[in-house]
Amino acid sequence: MGCSWLLILGLIQIVAHSLEIQGSGEEPIPVIAHNVTGVLEEDVYLSCEYQGSAQINKAEWKRRISSSKFKRLAGFSNGELFSRGDFSKPDSPxxxxxxxxxxxxxxxxxxxxxxxxxxENPFGSVFVTVIAKPDIRIEVNSETINDTHYQLVSCSAVGGRPIPQISWLVGGRPPSDFPFTVNESKTLHSNGTSTLISTLRFPTHLQDEESVICVVKHETLPNPKSTTANVETYGKLISAAFESL
Incomplete structure (x- = not known):
């Protein structure tokens, strides 16, 4: 009986020692930010830190080019820190x-x-999403159709990614369906960005506000950006007509 207990105790010690060896050999996972958003033409930081205690022989950031090829970007190799292209040298190995x-x-x-x-070769990965800040422009034009004077206010968000949202305010409120109309057009560019143009159209004699506001919402803007355009009123249009006589 005593031998049986000694045998069981010995087995427990063997299993415990085996688990200890396995635990000590666990691969240290690098601490890394897994999702990063970068703005086009600006800098973004990629962080990755080794948490183990072993000697590091080589370390690098790389990007997959094909199923078997990678592009080395920055890291530590042959005893020196290195970087290529748009990357800075890392802080340390x-x-x-x-x-x-x-x-x-x-x-x-x-x-x-x-x-x-x-x-071991512990590794981690991060996905970088690229967005682009749009350049916002506003322009006022006019046209006369069947003796009715119309104004067209165009608000452009140029070179944005993803596509922004454009809305209008007239007298502090969204314009009603009548007498206002809003048309949008979108252009995709070869560099992966796009331009959105929203045009507010209205007959001058049915609009008495001296200005309208274009409001652009986009991920690169901490708050919606408002741009004011001065427009003609029916009274100003009549006065200008009399002055021309």
């Missing part, structure tokens, strides 16, 4: 925090951070 210039929409995608130690 164990802290691969880098600054990346978002020079094109093609920068969007997955980036892999990998450390090479004696026994």
């Amino acid at each position: 164990t802290n691969l925090t880098v600054r990346m210039k978002v020079s094109s929409v093609e920068a969007e995608g997955e980036y892999i951070c990998e450390f090479q130690e004696e026994e």
Whole structure:
């Protein structure tokens, strides 16, 4: 009986020692930000830090080019820190925090951070989403159809990504269906951005506000951006007609 208990105790010690060995060999997972948003033509930071205690022989940021090819971007190799293209050199072999210039929409995608130690190659990945801040422009034009004078106020959000939202305020309120009409047109550009144009049209004699406001909402704007356009009123139009006589 005593031998049985000793045998059981010995088995427990063997299992515990085995678990301890397995636990000590667990691969340290790098601390990494998994989702990052970068603004076109601005800088974004990619952070990745090794949490293990082993000696780091090599470390790098890379991006997959094909199923078997990767592009090396920045890291530590042959005892030196390195960087290429739009990347800065990392802080250290164990802290691969880098600054990346978002020079094109093609920068969007997955980036892999990998450390090479004696026994393991722990790695992590981050997906970078690229957005672009639109350039907002406003323009006022007019036309006369069947002796009726109309004004057309165009608000353009140029070079945005994703597509922004444009709305209008007349007298502090959204314009009613009559006498106002709103038309939108969208243009996609080869660099991955787009331009949205919203045109507010109304007959001058049915509108007595001296200005209208274009409101643009976009991910790059912390708050909606309002742009005011001065327009003619029916009274001003009549006065101008009399002055021309």
